[in-house]
Every structure is written in C-alpha cells, then in structure tokens.
Amino acid sequence: MRKSLFAIVAAATLLVPGIAAADSDHGNNDHSDDSYEVGLFGDMPYAAYGREHYPAVLADMNTYDLAFSVFDGDAKNGSEPCYADAHPTDPANPTPENAVADATHPDIYQYALSKWATLKDPLVVLPGDNDWTDCDRTTIQGGRVSDSNDRLAYERTLFYPTDRSLGQRTIKLTRQSAQYPENVRWRKGPVTYIGLNIPGSDNNFSLGGKEGPAAEAQAEYAARNAANLQWLRDGFAAAKADHSRGVMVVIQADMWDPTATVTHYADTKKELFTQTVAFGGPVVLVNGDSHSFEVDKPLTDYATTNAAGAAGANVVENFTRVTTFGEYQNHWVSVTVDPDDPNVFQFHPHIIAANVPTYTPPA
Template identity: 40%
Template sequence: MWSITRRAAIAAAATAIAALTVGAGSANAANDRHGDGPGNAKGRPYTVGLFGDMPYGPQGRVEYPRLLADMNTSDIEFSIFDGDLKAGGDGTCDDALYSTSLASFNTLKRPVVVLPGDNDWTDCWGRYGAGTGGFDALERLDHERQVFYPTDQTLGRHTMTVQRESSEPGYEKYRENVRWVYGPVMYIGLNVQGSNDNLPHAGVDGENRPDSEIARMTAEHQERERANIHWLSESYALAAKQGLKGVMVAWQADPNFNNEQKLQPAQYDGYNEILPELRKQVLAFPGQSALVHGDSHYFKLDKPMKYDNGQVVAKFTRVETFGDGNTHWVSATVDPHDPNLFEFTPKIVAANVADR
C-alpha cells in the first residue's frame, strides 16, 4: 500500500504532467504541421525516430549528417538519442565534443530528447588510454547536463516541454532523467549506462582505477540507481493513473537480457536492481511496454522478458538501435488502434551503405 507521502508525490507529478505542453515548444511551432500537440495524437498513429551510438570514427562523422538529413525528411513527431556521442577511444571528452554534438542535434527539425552514454562520461576517465585525455568522469557528466539539459525544453529546431527528475526534491542533479506524454504513451528517459552502469571492479575489463576512485564511482552508481528506480516507478504509476496504453523506456546500456551475468557477474552486476524494477513495473502495468537502448551497436528487436514459467512477456518489447559502423536509425510507430501499440522498423540510410 502506498504511503500518504507516496500518494502526494504521485498527485503532484500528475499535475505537472497535465500542465506540460508536450507539443512543439518553439516560437515557430504554431506554423508547423505537427503542432497539433499530444492530446490530438491520442487517436491517430504517429512515428518517433530512435538512434544512438554515433558518430563513431572518421567515417561515422562523414555519415552522420546524412542520417540527420534522412530523419529530417521523414514524418516523425520527435526523436530519442539513446546515448554515446562518439566511440570510446576516438578523440577526447573535451568541451568541443559536447558543443559539436549540440549543434548536430539542433539541425533536426523536430524535437530530440538526448540521453547520456558511457562514452560521454563514465569512460572519459582514461580507460582507453591517451585517446580520452583522462578526464574526471563525474565532472564530464555535470558538464553534459549543463550543455544538453539547461531547461525543461528538448533540443532540436522545434522543441517540446518535458518534465525532469530534477524538479523533485532530493533529485535536483538528475536533469537527464526525463518523461513526457505524447498521445497514449508515457516516454521515460533514464541515465543507465554501459560499462556496467559505472560500477567498477578492480581488474575487470581493463579497469585499473585506484581503490579510492572505485569507491567514488561505486557511490555515484548507487545514488544514481536509486534516482533511476524512483523515476521509473513513479512514471509507471502516473501512466497507469492516466489510463495510458503504453510506456516506452529509453536508456543507453544493453542490460544483458541474455544473462551473461552467470558467466561474468562482475561485468553485469550494475544492473542487479534496475532490471528487476523494470520487470516489476512492466508486469504490473496493463498496457504495452518497450525498452529502447543502444550500447552493443546492432539492430535488435525481440521479446526477452519471461514469466517465471518460461513463457515470454508478450506485452514487453526490446529494441536496440544501430550504431558504430552502421549509421542508421529506427522508426517506432505508435498506433492506438493496434493491440500491440508499437511497431519498430529499421530505417537504412542508403548513402551510408555503399561507401565502405
């Protein structure tokens, strides 16, 4: 049973969600043909763009503008970038990385929600040697928050208003954790990272941090995980309260649904709490759920969540976006009249296929 404090928090969040103008938020929105807003989208199909883990390397930087141009010619309402502004060992995490990425995101005509990736901060400490410059990971995350999340508006030439977890007492630093409602769907963005969600272990996967640094990053992981679980559970509760048909969760990490943890527990125990919480919320929610993530760099569409009897949870879908050497994107069509609600389609950028 929820406590009075829990109920009050949900009620306050519901009021904030209801007050959001989740349609285009820029001055030019009134003249945009998509500017009918989320309420009018409840009864009609619409499409969302999904991409991440790019640009990777010199060739990726050539291909990336083509992908953005392809998305601009598509009929999407908004897009979600699920993290990683560059390859792990490609260049440094200096300020130019974020300012250049910001300029690229703002070439998109429609709103774009940008989530952090491990190559943007957790791996900037020097895991890949001189190529990353040995930056302080937590300072880089703070800088990324200032660059990409200064207000309650998304990026893109047209923006939309979103709610950030930083609006809630006790979670002020987590500006990257975000949610919004569009049509019959609640969208949730979380800072869940590859590289074991920034939970380091001495001697694992090339780690050579001193013990003091391992303790510092472990504390960061644990605090952020609590924030992620709070935002996920509260957002699902709001979606159920509002009678929405679906929830789409987006984060960066490949959460290891294939259960490789049994073989390499120290490389995957950073997801020991967020995955059970996701499963709990998916099973309790009456509608459809989808998880969108990057990290492993190839398109994947499956139903990896199972009930205790081994049968698949049909109302849950995982989609992994393209990345690395495949500079393409994925479209997600939301159809309120389809019992499955979500349909995912790989969108191959033709100009990025024959140039290797």
C-alpha cells in the same frame, strides 16, 4: 513535401501489441488520438568513419514529420578522449584533466550539440557510457583521461538547461530533479515515455584499474541507481494515473549483452519486471550500446520451472526490447504509433543507402 512512413514499402516493419497517439509542443499532457512517428538513434558518430556518415542520418531524419526523436547515448566511441572546452571543475575529482579541447581536438559535446541542432523536430537526449563513464579509462587514446563525474556534470549543463527538449522545435519535458535532469518523462497520446541515465560499462560500477577510480564510480552508481529506480516507479505510476495504454522506456545500456559485465543492472531488471507485470499493457524498452538493430523479448520472470513444465523462466510477453543501430552501422529506426492499428506500435529500420559499405564476396 515530406515523406510519410505509411508510404514506405521497402523497410521491414515489426509489430508490438498495443500503444497510440499525440502532438509536438504539448509535451506531457497531449491526449490526442492522431497517429504519429518517433525517431530512435544513438551510438554515433564513432571516429572519422562515423563522422563521415552521420550527416546523412540526420538529413534523412529531417525528411520525415517526427513527433520527436530520442538519442539513446554515445556521441563518440569509447577510446576517443572526452575533449571538452575549459569549464569549472570539482577540485576534489581524483582523475587528472588531460582532455582539454583545442584547435586540433574540438569539444566533443559542443560538436554533438551542433549536429543535433540541425534536426527540425524535437530531440530528447540521454547520456551514454562513452560520453562520461569511460572518460577516465586508462585505455583512452594517448592517455588523455578526464574525470567521468566531471564530464557527466558538463553534459547536464549543456544538454539539459531547461525543461524543453533539444531540436529546432521543442516539447516540454518533466525532469526528475536538478541533480538528475537527464532523467525525463513526457506523454504523447496514450503513451508515457520515460528516459533514464543507465549507461553501459556495467552502469558505471567500477572495480578500479582501467575503469578509473573505483570509490568514485561506486558512490556515483549507488546514488544514481536509487534515483533511476524511483524514476521508473514514478513513471509507471504516472502512466497508470493518465490511463496510458503503453509505456516506452529509453536507456543507453544493453542490459542483456552476453559479451559484457551486466551485474549492476539487476535492480533495474527487477523493477522493470515488477512494473511491467503490474502495468499489464505493452512496455517497450529502447537501448543502444550493441550497435545493431534488433527487436526481442529478453525480460523473464524468476521461475525455475516455466509454465510448460520445462526448466527455466517465463518470458514476460508484454515487454519488448528494441536495440538501435550504431558504430559502423549508421542508420536509424522509426516508430509509428497508430491507435487504429490493432498492434498500434510498429518499428521501421531506415537503412541509409549512402552509408552501406561495399560488401566483400567469398573467396
């Protein structure tokens, strides 16, 4: 018998005001009022350590009845080469191909697909910077670089071949276009979900050097950024037209990472601010990239003096950000959407006991 999240006492529960329900195969037009549960994970497996722990994460997710799960990017770490089976490539790509898969180094994208295929419930996958943006870094192990644009095109072919999700059971998705099939939207109950290709590494805006060819990255960023902003606007317009009570946006990048360059997320933050304030209901942003579970409210307005008269901006209070586990913390997060709960939207971290290290006490 499958477990119910409502029976979990040990997991911490965090509440966000306002959101609600749906069903699996109806995808975009499910307006039912039943409660449901969603899985969130990403940034795994990272190297041998992660690959050892990853199966336990997927197995645990399979013990729950999830309406769907979302993988928020990074199916490997940033230093491992982006090994891929031989496939058609663009001869104009400026980066040499030094990461063709072989018996010793299997295709990392096919490996990801094989693991995702073990999930019983629907899975929506978004790209991460380690999967494509960082593939042309000169710091890749052994100098086995590959072209970042090629790897993104390869992901699009493998991960988004139809208008259905991945997983043994699937849901129907609305994809933005043939050019950007990874940008998706679907609805379940009174919640509209939006997935966007916004990766770490400053949204793939490169200044050259260790980050790969600058001109290629900047051209890719400009076109994709425009598409992302339009998809955000389209998603919120759809949410309003459907009378959604809440919106969840899922990306890979931590756009507020204090240790990283985040310059080229400014457009996204402004659009999120505009759309969130105009929407009025609860908006949740899910991201990976920083590898540690956190719930916070980082979005602010552009005031220089806040409502209390102090220096600084006002926090946008109907916006909540959730960062998922990753890297050395191989666990997952679930969301319970319950229309009968005044808060409606609850987050539960799931700590996999087998993946918890032996802690070192003080000397």
